[in-house]
Amino acid sequence: MRNLLVVVIVVAFLPINSYAVEEKPTPFDTSGNVFEITQDMEKNLNLFPEIENFSKARLWETEGELILEIEKTDRSRIRDSITEEKLVSIREKISAMTPPLDQSGRGRFLYHHLALSYLVHAPCIVSIIAPEDPATATGLYLVSSSIGFYLPWKLTENKSFSRSQQDMSFYMGTRGALWGTLISLFFDLEGKEFAMPILATSIGGEILGYNFAQKISIGQSRATGAYTDFGMLEGYLTGHLIQIGKMGDDFSTKTLISCVLSGAVLGGALGVYRARTAHYTEGNVTIIQTSGVLGGTILEAIYLTIRGFEDWSDNDKRLAFAMPVVGIPIGIGVGERLVKKLSLKEGDGLLVLAGTSAGALFGLGLSYLFVPHPTENTGRIYSALPSVGALAGFTLTYRGVTK
Numbered sequence: 001m002r003n004l005l006v007v008v009i010v011v012a013f014l015p016i017n018s019y020a021v022e023e024k025p026t027p028f029d030t031s032g033n034v035f036e037i038t039q040d041m042e043k044n045l046n047l048f049p050e051i052e053n054f055s056k057a058r059l060w061e062t063e064g065e066l067i068l069e070i071e072k073t074d075r076s077r078i079r080d081s082i083t084e085e086k087l088v089s090i091r092e093k094i095s096a097m098t099p100p101l102d103q104s105g106r107g108r109f110l111y112h113h114l115a116l117s118y119l120v121h122a123p124c125i126v127s128i129i130a131p132e133d134p135a136t137a138t139g140l141y142l143v144s145s146s147i148g149f150y151l152p153w154k155l156t157e158n159k160s161f162s163r164s165q166q167d168m169s170f171y172m173g174t175r176g177a178l179w180g181t182l183i184s185l186f187f188d189l190e191g192k193e194f195a196m197p198i199l200a201t202s203i204g205g206e207i208l209g210y211n212f213a214q215k216i217s218i219g220q221s222r223a224t225g226a227y228t229d230f231g232m233l234e235g236y237l238t239g240h241l242i243q244i245g246k247m248g249d250d251f252s253t254k255t256l257i258s259c260v261l262s263g264a265v266l267g268g269a270l271g272v273y274r275a276r277t278a279h280y281t282e283g284n285v286t287i288i289q290t291s292g293v294l295g296g297t298i299l300e301a302i303y304l305t306i307r308g309f310e311d312w313s314d315n316d317k318r319l320a321f322a323m324p325v326v327g328i329p330i331g332i333g334v335g336e337r338l339v340k341k342l343s344l345k346e347g348d349g350l351l352v353l354a355g356t357s358a359g360a361l362f363g364l365g366l367s368y369l370f371v372p373h374p375t376e377n378t379g380r381i382y383s384a385l386p387s388v389g390a391l392a393g394f395t396l397t398y399r400g401v402t403k
Helices: 002-013 039-045 084-097 106-129 134-155 163-186 191-215 218-241 253-277 282-307 314-338 346-370 380-402
Strands: 054-062 065-072 077-081
Touching: 039 054, 039 084, 106 134, 106 163, 106 191, 163 191, 163 218, 163 253, 218 253, 218 282, 218 314, 282 314, 282 346, 282 380, 346 380
Parallel strands: none
Antiparallel strands: 054 065, 065 077
16 A cells, blocks of 8 residues: 555656646846836836737747737637747837846745734634634635735735835834724724724725835935834823823823824834935944833933932923933934944944844843842832943944944
């Protein structure tokens, strides 16, 4: 029985006809990116005026012979050989109108979009349809998750998808899901109504991010996202700041959500402006992000070190929230000045981020060594040393990457 099974498997993988002619797709353009002529392309270029009801065209190569296949809207096909000489005018028109496709970000986008589909889009679809049978719900979740890969894969087949478009599209997809969640919470939505804004803002955010990033670099894309995130963080801190002293039912979640969404709008607008007026690289943006967080952390640490941790009033708490609100913009401004004349690589920025984090951990470790049992007074050390270590690590690694 085992031998029979082996024979069956071997035979199954043998070619049915070793003399079968193999056809392979061939690009129409000289850059090797356009493998299919669509209806829109044909209308713009007028490549096949004699063909009525044109749908699409493909070019195949078999044993050195070129085959032009034209499909009509009624699904009928015309296949005929074509010489290189007859292809010259077609290639010239396509190459002149269509610049070389930049699809450097397409694979990364599809990979990330698959995760977004599994974690956000598919659960939302199941919640909106709300099937009663658990098996149906599971099947719907898995199928819609997979479609979340194959549908974008097909739609982006002949479209430009640069690194900046990939980065901004995925960024807006994830933040769109967050904003949709906040909108649902703000309006106290439940069930399928809760999921609808999340799905709409996530998919809409991906499309908006893709279109916005068509003419900007990956660094400018990262800068737009960084300023938007800083805006949300500032909004979150401000929302708590203006509600100091309110606890329980008196604390307004809607006020906090309003501040976060307003911060996203303001930060995003500033990010769009900066992306269009300044030169950014990936490494530059990472250093600006690190400097911004460091600015808020240091100002907070200074206040906590001076104030201590005893007998806090509401005004003390307000000042504690105000420190990072003020410190973050200062840190961003310092970071902007530090990278103004630089073009740092992504690895350079990550090195500075890692050095800053390592310095903060080193300072925190020293705090435990010097004061293993902190009190309200000695707790100042736990505020001071990590921030000093982070600043030292930032300075050391920044100087290292800029030499």
